[in-house]
Amino acid sequence: IFQRSLYGGTWALLHKGFSRWGIEATVAQGVDLASLSACLRPNTRLVYLETPSNPLLGITNIQEITAWAKQHNLLTVIDNTFATPILQKPLTLGCDVVMHSATKYLSGHSDLCAGAVVGDAASVAKIYEMCKILGGSLNAVDVALLERSMKTLSVRVLQQSQNALTLAQRLQQHPKVRDVFYPGLETHPGHEIAKQQMQGGFGGMLSFAIDPDRDALRVQQELQWIAPVMSLGGVETTICSPYLTSHAGLSAEERAEEGIHEHVLRLSVGIEDVDDLWKDLERALSSEDALKSPTEPADMGDQWKAFEQDLSK
Ligand SMILES: *Cc1c(COP(=O)(O)O)cnc(C)c1O
Numbered sequence: 036i037f038q039r040s041l042y043g044g045t046w047a048l049l050h051k052g053f054s055r056w057g058i059e060a061t062v063a064q065g066v067d068l069a070s071l072s073a074c075l076r077p078n079t080r081l082v083y084l085e086t087p088s089n090p091l092l093g094i095t096n097i098q099e100i101t102a103w104a105k106q107h108n109l110l111t112v113i114d115n116t117f118a119t120p121i122l123q124k125p126l127t128l129g130c131d132v133v134m135h136s137a138t139k140y141l142s143g144h145s146d147l148c149a150g151a152v153v154g155d156a157a158s159v160a161k162i163y164e165m166c167k168i169l170g171g172s173l174n175a176v177d178v179a180l181l182e183r184s185m186k187t188l189s190v191r192v193l194q195q196s197q198n199a200l201t202l203a204q205r206l207q208q209h210p211k212v213r214d215v216f217y218p219g220l221e222t223h224p225g226h227e228i229a230k231q232q233m234q235g236g237f238g239g240m241l242s243f244a245i246d247p248d249r250d251a252l253r254v255q256q257e258l259q260w261i262a263p264v265m266s267l268g269g270v271e272t273t274i275c276s277p278y279l280t281s282h283a284g285l286s287a288e289e290r291a292e293e294g295i296h297e298h299v300l301r302l303s304v305g306i307e308d309v310d311d312l313w314k315d316l317e318r319a320l321s322s323e324d325a326l327k328s329p330t331e332p333a334d335m336g337d338q339w340k341a342f343e344q345d346l347s348k
Pocket of ligand 1: 044139148
């Protein structure tokens with residue numbers, strides 16, 4: 036059982052990869068216990084969570100789900116990439132296995148590609164065995180970079196969280212911003228749960244929807260310091276349109292259901308001076324040049340078709 040609202044690659048894996056290995060997966064209607072438990076079947080083995088989720092920062096109540104999963108002998112696996120181990124410790128909330136894209140915050144400098152799995156010795160041993168067989172081994176340089184980066188993980192993440200909260204609050208006041216998605220805001224529907232299960236901050240990721248009279252792509256182009264980048268978690272602030280990039284592989288209906296429309300922009304907030312970041316955002320949001328017709332996702336569709344053809348071979 037997968038919760039609703041997932042990283043695009045996870046979504047692709049369960050829709051396009053699992054059936055080849057005889058794994059059945061159900062995506063729940065929501066992220067709450069009622070929708071997850073409605074998916075329970077006699078052959079259910081595992082519940083998969085992601086919180087805060089990508090790209091709209093939805094919050095799942097981890098402890099409530101893991102308590103239910105234990106009653107039904109299900110393993111709980113969580114993607115903890117957005118929260119980082121500094122802000123959220125899922126093993127203490129009952130999860131069995133925690134995954135991180137180390138490419139993001141653990142690396143923190145946008146210069147390597149890695150992943151981490153954390154859990155009890157028996158689970159990790161099984162995963163490590165498969166990892167060796169499948170060949171996903173890190174090279175020595177990336178290992179050294181990752182070890183060096185992790186020494187500053189806590190200072191980076193705490194600063195990023197503080198900057199993100201400030202930007203979220205200011206964006207909320209901006210006349211050209213319709214909606215801000217950040218669990219640190221009291222208006223966020225998951226704020227109370229996030230407060231209980233996260234500590235030290237609410238993370239460096241936030242999304243916002245701009246006024247429909249502006250073109251999100253043009254707003255991005257107007258930014259001078261904040262770079263348009265699809266990855267996230269680095270010390271420098273970056274921005275992307277999930278509609279045009281990470282979630283372009285979803286169908287139009289799926290994107291609409293998730294609330295990922297053309298006016299949504301996702302910020303990965305860095306450690307810079309927050310007033311510099313705000314100046315850049317404010318200028319781009321107010322720019323007259325951003326008053327253009329929206330851009331449709333184009334290229335990714337063809338890439339997905341090619342990917343699907345590859346898989347079917
Ligand atoms: C980027 C990301 C991944 C995938 O990580 P890679 O290191 O790029 O393979 C998984 N989950 C989340 C939430 C991510 O942001």
